[in-house]
Amino acid sequence: MEFYPIKGQLQMKKIEPTNEKDLWLLHHLTIDEDVYGDPLKVEEEGSQGFLWNLEKETFLNLGYLKHDELYSSAFSIYYGDFPIGFLDISGILYTPDFSYVDFSYALIKEARGHGYMKDTLSIVSDEMLRNRVYQLDFCECFISPFNSSSIKVACASGFSREINREGEEITCLHCYTKKRK
Numbered sequence: 001m002e003f004y005p006i007k008g009q010l011q012m013k014k015i016e017p018t019n020e021k022d023l024w025l026l027h028h029l030t031i032d033e034d035v036y037g038d039p040l041k042v043e044e045e046g047s048q049g050f051l052w053n054l055e056k057e058t059f060l061n062l063g064y065l066k067h068d069e070l071y072s073s074a075f076s077i078y079y080g081d082f083p084i085g086f087l088d089i090s091g092i093l094y095t096p097d098f099s100y101v102d103f104s105y106a107l108i109k110e111a112r113g114h115g116y117m118k119d120t121l122s123i124v125s126d127e128m129l130r131n132r133v134y135q136l137d138f139c140e141c142f143i144s145p146f147n148s149s150s151i152k153v154a155c156a157s158g159f160s161r162e163i164n165r166e167g168e169e170i171t172c173l174h175c176y177t178k179k180r181k
Contacts, residue, residue, distance in 0.1 A: 084111035
């Protein structure tokens with residue numbers, strides 16, 4: 001799979017089910033208590049982190065491997081040759097007035113606090129909003145109000161909290177958006 005350069009040694013590529021590094025990354029993030037949590041503990045105790053079971057659910061639909069678009073795709077974020085994170089970009093969503101994509105993301109513990117996700121989220125969202133073919137009005141992330149690290153990343157990447165966003169009351173997640181300029 002092709003790597004998409006982000007900044008310096010930071011790059012990303014679509015996650016492949018046969019790539020050992022991608023599989024290692026998904027497993028590492030799935031057992032991280034902040035990302036998903038130990039699957040056995042989640043099942044027994046009901047507690048989990050902020051994302052879904054990446055190891056189990058990333059490959060449910062492999063259609064993203066058949067197209068070259070950024071949207072509708074799951075990515076591994078690499079620093080050099082080492083996988084450090086995950087970025088999922090939804091398909092393009094449409095309402096009568098807007099078109100947009102949702103982002104979900106996570107980094108392994110060792111990569112947190114270095115600005116890697118801020119750079120990735122900022123550059124990828126800017127690229128998507130600039131792309132005239134996509135015609136997006138905004139990008140969004142739904143983030144738990146208890147996930148202060150992710151909120152800081154989103155805000156540092158140019159996203160801001162959308163107050164009174166429809167659906168927030170149901171999911172208990174806060175919506176952060178970045179609009180096209």
